[in-house]
Amino acid sequence: MTEYRMDEAHAGLALDRGVQGILGRPLDRIDGPAKVTGAARYALEHRLEHLVWGVAITAPVGKGRVVAFDTANAEAMPGVLAIYAGDEALPRQTPVFGQDRAQPYDGTIDSWGEIVGVAIAESFEAARAAARAVIVTCATEDGIFATRDGEGDAFGPPEGALLPNIVKGDLDRAMAEAAVALDVDYSTPRQVHAAMEPHGTIAEWHGDKLTLRCSMQIFRQARPVLANSLGIAPEDIRLISPFIGGGFGGKNVSADALLAAVAAKRLGRPVKVALARAQIFHACYGRSDTYQRIRLAADAQGRLIGYGQDSLVSQKVGANSFEPVPLGAIALYRGEHRSFTTRVAPVNLVAHGPVRAPGEAVGMIALECAMDELARELGLDPIELRRRNEPERDPTTGRPFSSRRLIECFDEGARRFGWDRRERRREGEWLVGHGVATAARVNFLADSSARVTLTGEGRAIVETDMTDLGTGTYTILAQVAGEALGLPVESVDVRLGDSDFPTGAGSGGSFGAASSASSVALACDDIVRSLAAAMGATPEEMTLKDGHVIAGNRRVPLGDLVGDTPIVAIGTIHPGANNRRFSQAAHGAQFCEAWVNAVTGEVRVKRMLGVFDCGRILNHKTARSQAIGGMIWGLGYALHEEVHIDPRTGAIANRDFGEYHIPTNADVPQIEAWFVEEVDRHANPVGAKGIGELGISGAGAAVANAVFDACGVRVRDMPITPDKLLMGLPPI
Amino acid sequence: MLSRTEGAMHFTINGMQYDADIDVRTSLLDLLREHLGLAGSKKGCDHGQCGACTILVNGRRINACLTLAVMHQDDEIVTIEGLGTIDDLHPMQAAFVQHDGYQCGYCTPGQICSAVGMLDEVARGWPSHASADLARPIFDDDEISERMSGNLCRCSAYPNIVDAIREAHAASIESEQAA
Known part of the structure; x- marks a missing residue:
């Protein structure tokens, strides 16, 4: 049992002495063959005896009260077992961040598509038909269906908010005194996660014990919320999520889990509930739209004397978490006068919750487009503008950076992209331009435990309730354990996503890899100490490689040192004082070449390239995939994605993949992602930083800046659709 | 009813x-x-x-x-x-593993079946929206991207998916020529 609190840099792990040579290598995913053959089992794919199906029933008003349910037709349908409607045991919606339980049904409807019941039947077809046959009659009330309409009642960050308002100095005065001052408004629309796997759960009770086969990212957070919502103890809930079909912040306790659990308890049979794609848009939280005022006050040389990012966002009435828009801006550039404030408008719309890179994903679009505008005002190369504003310490807190290699990212990126040779030009109908932007994402560490078992056969087993959303957790943990214990990955079994295992970090906030890898590495340290004792050597005297321990002139198989009783160790990492002593973030530089059609205004992204500083890279193949995936989200945010609200009803008009346009293969060019590596010892024992959310940060701005460079139209209202470019395009 | x-x-x-x-x-x-x-x-x-x-x-x-x-x-x-199976992967499945043509894996079986079907369409000479010459489509990355755009991937592994399909296609041409 090794516990480590991150109060100071770790003195060094067995991992760091490893000579197996697999850490960081671009190995294929160890779960890859299961995924490509369809053998990987996701939440809804477990076959259970006596399983029945549930389909959610939802309310067809944006604000109002349920007056009556007519369930007669539904109940009369063949195969229908039960209609639970208007029932206080059922959730109204998916709980959002900061809520300790789901709001129970009470007849109030505060946003379109709230859940009011569930139809249970022997088959999916019967349950679906029954759910549709239930007539929900509601009294409609006037609702607030737009963020701007709720602005009058907007509130600031509540006590204890993740991001309080931060104001330093006097930005108004700085703006008045600046040689160049830019004061511009940007907006980004509502967005959704759109994970390919729908939210769904199979619930099964054994007495008072509940098992959920589910898609949940962070068990540590989910279990108490489920327990509070269901009125049972957290220990009585087992969660199983070995594979998750994409999460992006959206897969935690969702309404389907609670519907399935309640129905299964009452019927005494396992119940499967999956939300239909259109229901997910309304019953699961998404990202608020944002209205951002960016102020940049610079001296004549382009050095910022102050800047601000002050925003209006919205949240569904009754919740107070919010999109932390300026999160990426706070530590980013120099300047004494700073203002980072957020107001939250209460609305009758689907709740807001965490979506990939809360804050930076949308905040960095506006900030980095504005920086591009400033560079043009100053007649400076936009990379040079970043260089002149690179701070030595976090300008907001005065803390040192744990590591920061932003300028190296720009230098490396400029070289690889050919930034200095770029040429604004016309190719037939197409206007060609180039853009850059900074990427930044705060770095977190989370509590995480893992158990590592070394068997007499010389195999290592890693167990933690950490999850793999497609991030590569299975593979990187095998690499960490293998490197530390001197084993090839084929000799390491990684078991994830079962709450019976030690409690891991879970996947969120880009803290998963560093936190869970640190817990595994700490457990391995324990095992190496045991091996050293058996070997009669110190850990530092030993070399572990290919399943053998070498010390002095002896080479002994690991299994021989283990003997009949496996060596079991649990490693635990806790965040500590380093969170406060250092300003921690991952950084990067985003480059884009965009082509704008001079006739139609269509934008085609031709090249994207990113260089990122994410600490130690645990697997170059999966890290690159994470990075390019994030960059493509940025492309989507710049050009495609937008939830449209019907202003009459508060319903989402484009609640499917035909109308909510996420990037498709044809929207995406070949993309390059590179890393400047550094083991960040202040961040966590393994020295890795978050990747999953960094790639999206600034990527949209690089696209938008390239579009401006190409055609001279600055769109400040995302996404940049052809209609917003057409009027400003140069004469054909 | x-x-x-x-x-x-x-x-x-x-x-x-x-x-x-x-x-x-x-x-x-x-x-x-x-x-x-x-x-x-x-x-x-x-x-x-x-x-x-x-x-x-x-x-x-x-x-x-x-x-x-x-x-x-x-x-x-x-x-x-x-x-194919875990122990005997189809060449397209193996190419997806090698090129990391997935992340969460949920869209992956559909991508792979689609890619196999798509290569057959190419072999039959069927054109696509990206084909400059409808009578003689040239197989390139733009064709792969266009023909695979019915398969969404929210993890956005598209560049890797294109790499995997390009390689599987080249390997199948090679083995045909060898045969």
């Missing part, structure tokens, strides 16, 4: 024979996933918009969520489970 007629239906899937007593409203996708334990085919939208359910019916790629099982009793159906 929808039909509640039930009765044994017969299917040929991955060369195996299956009987199923199912509701006539059952989609081909739900037959596979909910009744036959062939859960490799995925349900992403149930609307024919995401492509996660793509399978091969008589050699052609289709969205299994958009068609009823009852209509396919005389067809040859191939799902991801029929292409």
Whole structure:
């Protein structure tokens, strides 16, 4: 049992002495063959005896009260077992961040598509038909269906908010005194996660014990919320999520889990509930739209004397978490006068919750487009503008950076992209331009435990309730354990996503890899100490490689040192004082070449390239995939994605993949992602930083800046659709 | 009232024979996933918009969520489970692993079935929206991207998917020429 609190840099792990040579290598995913053959089992794919199906029933008003349910037709349908409607045991919606339980049904409807019941039947077809046959009659009330309409009642960050308002100095005065001052408004629309796997759960009770086969990212957070919502103890809930079909912040306790659990308890049979794609848009939280005022006050040389990012966002009435828009801006550039404030408008719309890179994903679009505008005002190369504003310490807190290699990212990126040779030009109908932007994402560490078992056969087993959303957790943990214990990955079994295992970090906030890898590495340290004792050597005297321990002139198989009783160790990492002593973030530089059609205004992204500083890279193949995936989200945010609200009803008009346009293969060019590596010892024992959310940060701005460079139209209202470019395009 | 007629239906899937007593409203996708334990085919939208359910019916790629099982009793159906196994991967499956043509893996069986079906369309000379010459399409990355755009990937592994398909295609041409 090794516990480590991150109060100071770790003195060094067995991992760091490893000579197996697999850490960081671009190995294929160890779960890859299961995924490509369809053998990987996701939440809804477990076959259970006596399983029945549930389909959610939802309310067809944006604000109002349920007056009556007519369930007669539904109940009369063949195969229908039960209609639970208007029932206080059922959730109204998916709980959002900061809520300790789901709001129970009470007849109030505060946003379109709230859940009011569930139809249970022997088959999916019967349950679906029954759910549709239930007539929900509601009294409609006037609702607030737009963020701007709720602005009058907007509130600031509540006590204890993740991001309080931060104001330093006097930005108004700085703006008045600046040689160049830019004061511009940007907006980004509502967005959704759109994970390919729908939210769904199979619930099964054994007495008072509940098992959920589910898609949940962070068990540590989910279990108490489920327990509070269901009125049972957290220990009585087992969660199983070995594979998750994409999460992006959206897969935690969702309404389907609670519907399935309640129905299964009452019927005494396992119940499967999956939300239909259109229901997910309304019953699961998404990202608020944002209205951002960016102020940049610079001296004549382009050095910022102050800047601000002050925003209006919205949240569904009754919740107070919010999109932390300026999160990426706070530590980013120099300047004494700073203002980072957020107001939250209460609305009758689907709740807001965490979506990939809360804050930076949308905040960095506006900030980095504005920086591009400033560079043009100053007649400076936009990379040079970043260089002149690179701070030595976090300008907001005065803390040192744990590591920061932003300028190296720009230098490396400029070289690889050919930034200095770029040429604004016309190719037939197409206007060609180039853009850059900074990427930044705060770095977190989370509590995480893992158990590592070394068997007499010389195999290592890693167990933690950490999850793999497609991030590569299975593979990187095998690499960490293998490197530390001197084993090839084929000799390491990684078991994830079962709450019976030690409690891991879970996947969120880009803290998963560093936190869970640190817990595994700490457990391995324990095992190496045991091996050293058996070997009669110190850990530092030993070399572990290919399943053998070498010390002095002896080479002994690991299994021989283990003997009949496996060596079991649990490693635990806790965040500590380093969170406060250092300003921690991952950084990067985003480059884009965009082509704008001079006739139609269509934008085609031709090249994207990113260089990122994410600490130690645990697997170059999966890290690159994470990075390019994030960059493509940025492309989507710049050009495609937008939830449209019907202003009459508060319903989402484009609640499917035909109308909510996420990037498709044809929207995406070949993309390059590179890393400047550094083991960040202040961040966590393994020295890795978050990747999953960094790639999206600034990527949209690089696209938008390239579009401006190409055609001279600055769109400040995302996404940049052809209609917003057409009027400003140069004469054909 | 929808039909509640039930009765044994017969299917040929991955060369195996299956009987199923199912509701006539059952989609081909739900037959596979909910009744036959062939859960490799995925349900992403149930609307024919995401492509996660793509399978091969008589050699052609289709969205299994958009068609009823009852209509396919005389067809040859191939799902991801029929292409290869963990110990004996189809070349397209192996290429996806090598090029990391996925992340969460949920759209992956559909991508792979779609890619296999798509290469067959290319071999038959079928053009696409990206083909400059409809009579003689040239196979390149733009063609792959265009022809694979019915398969969404929210993890956005598209560049890697293109790499995987390009390589699997080149390997299949090589082995044809060798043969």
